[in-house]
Amino acid sequence: MDWRANLEAVWALVRRAANELLRVPGAAIPGVLAPTIFFLGLTSVFGALVDLPGFGGEYQDWLIAVSLLQGAGFTGAATGVNLARDIEQGWFDRLLVSPAPRPVILAGLVTSAALRSLIPAAFLLAVGFAIGVNWPGLDGLVIALFLVMGMGTIAACWGTLLALRYRSQSAAPLMQAGMLLLVLTTTAYAPLELLTGWLHTVARYNPVTQILEAARQGFIGSVTWGDTWPGLLALAGLLAVLSALALRGMRRTAV
Amino acid sequence: MTANDLRVIAALGARSVKQTFRRPQLLAPIIVFPSILLAIQTAGAGRAVDLQGFPVDNFLDFMLAGAMIQSTLLAGNSGGIALAVDIEMGFTDRLLAAPISRFAMVLGRLAGTAALSALSAIWFIVVGLIFGASIHEGVPGALVMIFFVVLSGIAFGGIGAAVALRTGRASVVQGLFPLVFVILFLSSAFFPDNLMLEPAATVAEYNPLSFIVEAIRDPVISSISWEVFWKAMGALALVGALSILWSASALRRRLRTGG
Numbered sequence: 001m002d003w004r005a006n007l008e009a010v011w012a013l014v015r016r017a018a019n020e021l022l023r024v025p026g027a028a029i030p031g032v033l034a035p036t037i038f039f040l041g042l043t044s045v046f047g048a049l050v051d052l053p054g055f056g057g058e059y060q061d062w063l064i065a066v067s068l069l070q071g072a073g074f075t076g077a078a079t080g081v082n083l084a085r086d087i088e089q090g091w092f093d094r095l096l097v098s099p100a101p102r103p104v105i106l107a108g109l110v111t112s113a114a115l116r117s118l119i120p121a122a123f124l125l126a127v128g129f130a131i132g133v134n135w136p137g138l139d140g141l142v143i144a145l146f147l148v149m150g151m152g153t154i155a156a157c158w159g160t161l162l163a164l165r166y167r168s169q170s171a172a173p174l175m176q177a178g179m180l181l182l183v184l185t186t187t188a189y190a191p192l193e194l195l196t197g198w199l200h201t202v203a204r205y206n207p208v209t210q211i212l213e214a215a216r217q218g219f220i221g222s223v224t225w226g227d228t229w230p231g232l233l234a235l236a237g238l239l240a241v242l243s244a245l246a247l248r249g250m251r252r253t254a255v
Numbered sequence: 256m257t258a259n260d261l262r263v264i265a266a267l268g269a270r271s272v273k274q275t276f277r278r279p280q281l282l283a284p285i286i287v288f289p290s291i292l293l294a295i296q297t298a299g300a301g302r303a304v305d306l307q308g309f310p311v312d313n314f315l316d317f318m319l320a321g322a323m324i325q326s327t328l329l330a331g332n333s334g335g336i337a338l339a340v341d342i343e344m345g346f347t348d349r350l351l352a353a354p355i356s357r358f359a360m361v362l363g364r365l366a367g368t369a370a371l372s373a374l375s376a377i378w379f380i381v382v383g384l385i386f387g388a389s390i391h392e393g394v395p396g397a398l399v400m401i402f403f404v405v406l407s408g409i410a411f412g413g414i415g416a417a418v419a420l421r422t423g424r425a426s427v428v429q430g431l432f433p434l435v436f437v438i439l440f441l442s443s444a445f446f447p448d449n450l451m452l453e454p455a456a457t458v459a460e461y462n463p464l465s466f467i468v469e470a471i472r473d474p475v476i477s478s479i480s481w482e483v484f485w486k487a488m489g490a491l492a493l494v495g496a497l498s499i500l501w502s503a504s505a506l507r508r509r510l511r512t513g514g
Contacts (some may be wrong), residue, residue, distance in 0.1 A: 033433045041440025044455030046300050048446075173283035181291060189299030199298030 006107075009100040013108025014115065020082070021116070031075040032120045036127055039067035043131075046189065054193055057220055064128045065216035066188040068144060069208070071120030072151035073179030079113040080159015080175045087167045102250040106243065110156040117152025121145060133219060140218015143228060147215040150235040151208075155179050157242035164249035186212050207234035260359045267363020272370050274337055281337060284329040284432075285375055290382065293322040296445065297386075303446070310447055311476045319383045320472035321444035323400065324464065326375040327407045328435045332428065334368040335415020339425040357510065361420070361502050365412050372408025376401040388475065396474025399484075403471045406491050413498025420505035444468045463490035 039060075047059040055062075086092040095105060121144075129135070136144060159175045166174075185202045186209040187195065195203055203209050214231025217223050275281045293315075301314040311317050338361075341347045350360050380390070380397050390396045418428050439445070441458045448459040459465050470487030473479055 029430075034436075037433050037436050037440070041436060041455075044452045045440055045446045046303070047452040048306055048450045049300060049303055051306060052302055170278065173287065177283065177287055177291065180288075184291075184295045184299070189296070190302065194302045195298060196301040197298045199295065 005099075006101070006104045009098075009104045010108040010111055013105070014112045017079075017082075017109075017112030017116065021119075031071060031078055031116075032123045034074055035067040035071035035120055036124055038070060039063055039124060039128070040131075042189075049190060049194075052190075052194060054191060058132070058134075060128060060131060061134045061219045062190075062216070063188075064124065064133050064219055065144060065212055066183065066186075067124050067128075068121050068148050068215060069151045069183050069212060070180070071124055072117035072148045073155045073183050074176060075117045075120055076110075076113045076152040076155020076157075077159045077172075077175040077179050079109055079116075079156040080161075080163045081169055081172045083109060083160055084163040084167065084169045084171060087163060088169060096253065103247060106157075106160065106247055106250055109160055110153045110243070113152045113156030113159075114149040115152075117148050117155075118145065121148045136218025137223060140223045143223065143231075144215040144218060147211050147231060147235060150239065151183075151211065154235070154238050154242055157239070157246040160246040161242065161249050164246070164253055182206070182208050183212070188212065207238055210234035211238075256356075260356045260362075263355045263359040264363045264366050267360065268366030268370060271334065271337060271364055271367025275333065275367070275371055281333045284333055285326050285371060286378060289322045289326040289329070289375075289379075292325070293318055293379070293382075303450075306450060308447070308449055313388065315383060315386060315388045316475050317447075317472065318445065319379055319388055319475055320400070320468050321439075323376055323379045323404050323471055324407060324442075324444050324468050325435075325439055326379065327372045327404050328411050328439065329432075330368050330371045330375060330408055331412035331415045332431050332435055333415075334364055334371075334412045335417075335419040335428040335431070336425050338364050338416055339419035339423060339428045342419065342423040343425060351510070357506060358503070361413075361416050361506060364416055365409050368408045368412035368415075369405050372404050372412075373401055376404035390475050391477055392474035392479055396479065399474050399479060400471050403467060403487060403491075406495070407467055410491050410495035410498055413495065413502050417498060417501035417505045420502060420509055423509070438462070438464055442468060463493055466490040 043060045043063055049055060050057060050059050050062070083092065086095075100108075125133075125141075155175075158178055162171045162175050162178075165171075185199060186206050187203050189195075192200065192203055192209075210230040211234050212231075214228050217227040275285070297315045297318050303309055304312050304314050304317075309317075338347075347360065351357070380400065384390075390400075392399070415428060415431065418431060419425075422428070441455055442448075442462040442464040443451075443459050444464065448456050448465060450456075451459055466483075466486040467490050470483050473483045
């Protein structure tokens, strides 16, 4: 297949995912609702944390980037659940016997996840700005949305990996829990110096901390290259590892 | 209630517990998610104990009750989903054709939820003790905690069962998951209501779930207070009565209309 045919195959898979959204709009609700409820709920519950020395600002500004990444994580993981359903129903076998190469199939799946992750992001930002979240500036917003799409892609690779391994929708909690862990074991709730115990160490080495800090910078201050490049590097690293693993899983899948 | 009814309730309850352990998607919300959130919130927001007016100096002591009630609410919801799946797959129709009490079918499911709630309470007490929590009232305090968690499982499980019986669709009951978190965030499950932001603080002050959570937390952070105990019993009676009436009405409707 030449590159034009590959692009068409990717586009066809993206359109199929979009059709699903139009035909079953309710399918997008959990990915939108869960991070929004967590955002509003955690802001109300833990809002007083900003009174601690070393915090400052408003808690909703601190939390919005976490919820954006959480929304992308759930949406990306949903791609894995949908793939598991396609495997159960035999549709994926038909896709595998098509002339589309495995990397193209994976690209179709993750591209649709990256685009879909903008849906919860748009909703969350609308809710956030309505309750007074700081405007991050155009540069801050673009960086945040780029990282959200990247996180959706990472989650889709993770979901694909598990869907191909377990070949069942019952792996869905594992897909979601993995993403929840990855996003929350960072500086999600408080700055690194205020985290206690094991989380302080894990957050320091979790690459998603860098992604989160880069996505958050515009909401809590100014955008700098120094806060941006570690996030982009961490995103590239996670994408390289998880996409390689997902592709390996796909290549090993026999029809 | 006859001895035969009790046998049916026990058999259906045991089936419900086995079903949960066999299907990870039912077990994960009861044990895995609340444990993950407990670990992360305790370490992530643990410095909250430095805030003026925070009632304890160990955040895990405070959070234990929140994790237990979260697990219990999700156990009730998972029980509702499993009941709806039984309806969808025709298992309930087969039970209806059997010579057993109709209400034993619902009570069997609730017995399973109660057993799972007890297991989750024990799990969180053990995990809490391992990671440094201390129960001020000792073993009697732990028993009071398990008592309230089990009653909460039955009361909130009844709501899941009512929705399952009313709709007969697992996807609808599953849609209650976000609502569970709304109720949790609008209570004192994760933070003292006097330190929450408005309007959540005011809602939490009057939310029946706050009374129940405080009764579970009371033996951990202080001596058992009868006022807290009876407020929780009142809240449980209210939620339990509503859920049982709703379940009974949904079951009668299902029997009358056949779906």
